[in-house]
Every structure is written in structure tokens, then in C-alpha cells.
Amino acid sequence: xxxxxxxxxxxxxxxxxxxxxxxxxxxxxxxxxxxxxxxxxxxxxxxxxxxxxxxxxxxxxxxxxxxxxxxxxxxxxxxxxxxxxxxxxxxxxxxxxxxxxxxxxxxxxxxxx
Amino acid sequence: xxxxxxxxxxxxxxxxxxxxxxxxxxxxxxxxxxxxxxxxxxxxxxxxxxxxxxxxxxxxxxxxxxxxxxxxxxxxxxxxxxxxxxxxxxxxxxxxxxxxxxxxxxxxxxxxxxxxxxxxxxxxxxxxxxxxxxxxxxxxxxxxxxxxxxxxxxxxxxxxxxxxxxxxxxxxxxxxxxxxxxxxxxxxxxxxxxxxxxxxxxxxxxxxxxxxxxxxxxxxxxxxxxxxxxxxxxxxxxxxxxxxxxxxxxxxxxxxxxxxxxxxxxxxxxxxxxxxxxxxxxxxxxxxxxxxxxxxxxxxxxxxxxxxxxxxxxxxxxxxxxxxxxxxxxxxxxxxxxxxxxxxxxxxxxxxxxxxxxxxxxxxxxxxxxxxxxxxxxxxxxxxxxxxxxxxxxxxxxxxxxxxxxxxxxxxx
Numbered sequence: 132x133x134x135x136x137x138x139x140x141x142x143x144x145x146x147x148x149x150x151x152x153x154x155x156x157x158x159x160x161x162x163x164x165x166x167x168x169x170x171x172x173x174x175x176x177x178x179x180x181x182x183x184x185x186x187x188x189x190x191x192x193x194x195x196x197x198x199x200x201x202x203x204x205x206x207x208x209x210x211x212x213x214x215x216x217x218x219x220x221x222x223x224x225x226x227x228x229x230x231x232x233x234x235x236x237x238x239x240x241x242x243x244x
Numbered sequence: 245x246x247x248x249x250x251x252x253x254x255x256x257x258x259x260x261x262x263x264x265x266x267x268x269x270x271x272x273x274x275x276x277x278x279x280x281x282x283x284x285x286x287x288x289x290x291x292x293x294x295x296x297x298x299x300x301x302x303x304x305x306x307x308x309x310x311x312x313x314x315x316x317x318x319x320x321x322x323x324x325x326x327x328x329x330x331x332x333x334x335x336x337x338x339x340x341x342x343x344x345x346x347x348x349x350x351x352x353x354x355x356x357x358x359x360x361x362x363x364x365x366x367x368x369x370x371x372x373x374x375x376x377x378x379x380x381x382x383x384x385x386x387x388x389x390x391x392x393x394x395x396x397x398x399x400x401x402x403x404x405x406x407x408x409x410x411x412x413x414x415x416x417x418x419x420x421x422x423x424x425x426x427x428x429x430x431x432x433x434x435x436x437x438x439x440x441x442x443x444x445x446x447x448x449x450x451x452x453x454x455x456x457x458x459x460x461x462x463x464x465x466x467x468x469x470x471x472x473x474x475x476x477x478x479x480x481x482x483x484x485x486x487x488x489x490x491x492x493x494x495x496x497x498x499x500x501x502x503x504x505x506x507x508x509x510x511x512x513x514x515x516x517x518x519x520x521x522x523x524x525x526x527x528x529x530x531x532x533x534x535x536x537x538x539x540x541x542x543x544x545x546x547x548x549x550x551x552x553x554x555x556x557x558x559x560x561x562x563x564x565x566x567x568x569x570x571x572x573x574x575x576x577x578x579x580x581x582x583x584x585x586x587x588x589x590x591x592x593x594x595x596x597x598x599x600x601x602x603x604x605x606x607x608x609x610x611x612x613x614x615x616x617x618x619x620x621x622x623x624x625x626x627x628x629x630x631x632x633x634x635x636x637x638x639x640x641x642x643x644x645x646x647x648x649x650x651x652x653x654x655x656x657x
Contacts, residue, residue: 132415217417218367219425239414 174211270383275355294318372407477529481539502647507554559589576605610639
């Protein structure tokens with residue numbers, strides 16, 4: 132089964148951290164190990180939510196708004212997609228996410244036949 | 245008068261036989277069907293339908309000679325209805341005949357464990373774990389679960405549907421956890437069983453005669469888990485803990501349904517034989533030198549149960565056990581219970597200091613205020629004690645506990 136691991140944190144707190152505190156080498160190792168195991172389908176870090184542009188439809192017409200579709204203290208700062216046998220395997224991977232101040236939401240991806 | 249009593253006994257025993265047959269057979273059948281069909285939600289539905297049908301027919305037609313075969317045949321008929329529209333339904337149906345699950349199936353232990361661990365998977369909410377375990381593992385009907393928790397059938401049914409959907413859609417595996425996760429996951433399972441027990445424990449006798457005896461279901465579950473996982477001392481610890489509580493069952497309420505505190509219980513009415521057996525079970529578990537919260541709680545319960553009186557209780561031992569329990573479960577509630585032992589073993593002044601320190605965490609918990617009230621009264625501070633008791637009463641919903649607090653307040657004027 133495929134799962135998307137949504138890496139959530141507060142943009143504000145994340146940006147206040149020093150490079151050392153963010154520990155990108157550890158994050159790179161995490162993705163690297165998953166890739167080596169052959170379970171990683173993709174993943175990336177996202178720019179903070181303040182950079183977002185949202186398209187909304189009003190009376191069928193697309194309009195642009197500045198900012199994310201929902202204002203929240205915690206936002207998605209990145210994601211990884213893994214292909215593993217079951218939820219337990221996805222949980223084990225999520226538990227090893229190394230970045231500080233994060234929550235990891237595990238979302239199953241709807242299979243396409 | 246006499247014939248009325250006899251009728252009650254007969255009625256109760258038919259029900260008891262039904263309960264135990266369903267418990268023994270339904271979970272076994274569900275467990276095997278999930279493996280055979282590879283579809284948790286469907287297997288559980290088929291067995292639930294069969295159980296509901298059995299509960300309608302058996303009291304009228306009598307128990308079938310082979311209840312498992314009867315349930316399987318009924319589940320099979322449901323399956324035919326379900327699969328008729330599908331192309332390969334005959335293949336699936338053949339599965340239910342050729343490999344029809346039998347009680348002697350070699351995989352039975354694994355099947356049942358898989359079912360239990362799936363129902364108590366930590367990705368499900370506690371409420372979902374409870375409802376699903378009662379239905380899939382014990383074979384309770386939705387109606388019985390609703391009665392046990394004093395909830396509506398609709399609410400319970402929804403909870404179960406959602407939980408089963410999550411199992412399928414989120415890919416919750418149907419298997420026994422790996423050895424390095426087993427202890428942690430077992431703890432989750434035992435937590436569910438103990439919650440079931442506690443739901444049943446405070447149910448006032450006579451308040452609702454048709455209320456399901458969840459304490460009995462919990463004991464049955466704990467015993468099943470202990471038999472399936474004989475190497476796990478915590479399973480034995482939980483079974484012993486439940487049995488020790490139940491050995492004092494008859495004395496926990498008085499004739500008006502008022503809660504009777506441990507210190508005031510008539511110890512002559514305790515089941516000494518059950519206490520001795522459960523205490524031996526705790527000792528046996530502790531000898532494996534892999535202690536855990538349930539073994540320690542059972543050891544505390546055993547200390548109480550074996551004491552000739554409240555005054556002659558071994559409070560030093562109990563305090564040591566609470567210290568050990570705090571290492572496993574460092575919660576404010578455990579510290580509150582420890583404080584009660586501290587009041588007896590050391591003194592109420594020391595205990596009240598400890599209790600006061602729990603104020604922010606437990607200010608919404610009725611037993612925090614009740615304990616504080618009791619200690620303050622012993623320290624000769626009646627006004628403060630009264631305020632604490634009043635607060636406790638405001639926060640208490642259980643009728644048996646309310647009666648006790650009301651009596652206390654009436655006596656303290």
C-alpha cells in the first residue's frame with residue numbers, strides 16, 4: 132500500500148531554528164535510507180505556507196487568493212510517499228522522522244486499479 | 245415466591261449458556277473467516293449476522309449439537325446472499341466448505357491473536373477498539389454493547405462501521421505484531437480489556453437488570469489472552485487483578501446500592517478461595533522477573549485482599565508497590581492512590597500535602613476531591629473538608645458514589 136507522510140510543523144517555529152537545529156543531513160539520510168530500501172516513491176520539502184497561492188472557484192470561475200486554503204498554526208512543510216506492505220510499516224517509518232518540532236500524519240493513498 | 249425464584253434461575257442459566265457458547269465460538273469463527281476470506285469487514289458482518297440469528301433461534305429451538313457448525317452454516321448462507329452477484333463467488337464459497345474452520349485448526353491460536361491485535365490496533369480510537377473487540381472477539385451484538393455502555397445502538401453501530409472502514413482503507417494489518425513490538429501492543433490490548441472491566445465494575449446492581457455484565461466479558465477476554473500468550477506475565481497480571489476485584493464483588497455496594505469503601509467492606513463475605521488462587525497467579529507472574537503495571541496493580545490488590553482488616557494491611561509493602569507502579573505509569577491518578585496508602589502508612593498530614601500537589605491535573609476528578617475531603621476531616625479541618633466533598637458530589641455521576649458522598653455530607657454538619 133502507498134502512504135503519504137505529511138510532515139507538519141509551525142512555519143514560524145521552523146524558520147526560527149538555526150541550520151544546525153534543523154539538521155538537514157539527518158533528513159537527507161532519512162530519505163536516502165528509504166530510497167535504498169526501495170520503498171520511497173517521492174518526497175520534498177515545501178516552501179512555507181506564506182508562499183502559497185490558492186485557486187478557488189466562484190460561480191464556476193477560477194479566482195486566485197493569496198495564501199493557503201486554510202489558515203492554521205501548523206502547516207504541511209513537506210511530504211514523503213512510501214510503498215510498504217501495511218500501516219504498521221508506515222508507522223515504523225514515520226516514527227523515525229528526524230526533524231524537530233514535527234508531527235507526521237500518515238495518509239493512505241487511494242489505490243488506482 | 246419459590247417458583248418465581250426458580251424461574252429466574254432457569255432464565256439466567258439459559259442466557260449464561262448462550263453467552264458462553266457465543267463467546268467460545270463467534271470469535272473463533274470470525275478469526276478463521278478473516279484469514280480465509282481476507283476481508284475483515286465482511287467476515288465480521290457474516291458472523292455478527294449468524295450470532296444475531298442464533299440468539300433468536302437457540303432460546304426457542306434449543307442449543308444445536310454443534311454450535312460452531314451451526315454458526316458456520318448460517319454465516320455461509322449469508323455469504324451466498326452477499327456473493328451471488330459476484331463472478332467468482334463459487335470459488336469463495338468452496339473455501340468456506342473445504343477449509344471450513346474447525347476448532348482443532350492448527351492456526352487457531354494465531355487466528356485469534358490476529359483478530360485481537362487488529363481490533364485493538366493503536367491507529368483506532370479507544371472507543372472503536374472497545375466496540376470492535378466486544379463484537380468481533382466476543383461476539384456481542386451491537387444491542388448488547390449499547391446496553392453495556394448505556395449508549396444508543398445507532399452510535400455503537402456507527403462506531404463499528406467507521407472502525408472497520410479504517411481497517412480496510414488505512415491498511416491496518418491482520419497479524420500478530422513482531423516480537424519487538426509485542427509487549428507494547430499487548431499493553432494496548434490489555435488496556436482495552438481493563439476498560440471493559442471498569443465499565444462493568446461500577447455498574448450498580450439492580451439499576452438495569454438487562455445490562456450486559458461487561459466485567460464477566462473482561463475476565464473471559466483476559467483469560468483467553470493469557471492462554472494464547474502464556475509467556476506474557478502482564479496478561480496473567482491483568483487476569484489476577486480482575487479476579488481479585490471480583491472476589492470482593494459482593495461487598496462493593498450495600499443493599500441500597502451505595503458504594504462501600506474498601507475499609508468498610510465486610511471481609512467475611514470476600515471469596516477467600518478466589519483470592520488465594522488469584523494471589524498465586526500474581527506471584528507466578530512476578531516470578532518471571534518481567535514486572536509491568538498490571539502485575540503490580542494485582543500485587544497491590546492482593547495485599548488488600550489478603551489483609552485481615554484495613555488497619556492490619558501491610559501499608560509499607562503497598563507503598564513500595566505504588567512506587568514501582570509509578571515507574572510504569574507516572575500519572576496523577578496513581579499518585580492519588582498512593583497518597584491514600586501514605587495516609588495509612590505514614591499519616592494524613594503527609595498525604596494531604598501530596599494530594600494538594602495534584603490539584604491542577606486532577607481538579608476535575610471527583611475522587612481527588614473526595615480523598616482530599618476525607619483527609620481534611622481526619623486532620624480536624626471540617627469546613628475545608630465539606631467544601632471538598634461538595635465539589636466531589638458535583639463531579640460524580642455514578643449513583644452509588646453519589647449516595648456515599650451525600651451521606652458523608654449529611655453527617656458532617
